[in-house]
Amino acid sequence: MDDATPPPAPRPGKIRAALARAEQALFTRPAPKSAKAQMKFLHTRTKGSAKA
Numbered sequence: 001m002d003d004a005t006p007p008p009a010p011r012p013g014k015i016r017a018a019l020a021r022a023e024q025a026l027f028t029r030p031a032p033k034s035a036k037a038q039m040k041f042l043h044t045r046t047k048g049s050a051k052a
Contacts, residue, residue: 032038 032041
């Protein structure tokens, strides 16, 4: 009658691999090299918020 026991926790290696895959899927292209392009990139990432 141990139907309520939780499944075993995932191994740390699997979690790290999943996080790495998620990060690669999120950032598909490298960050810009020039300072002007970097500022434009960051500005669009913060949805135009100059304070952020």
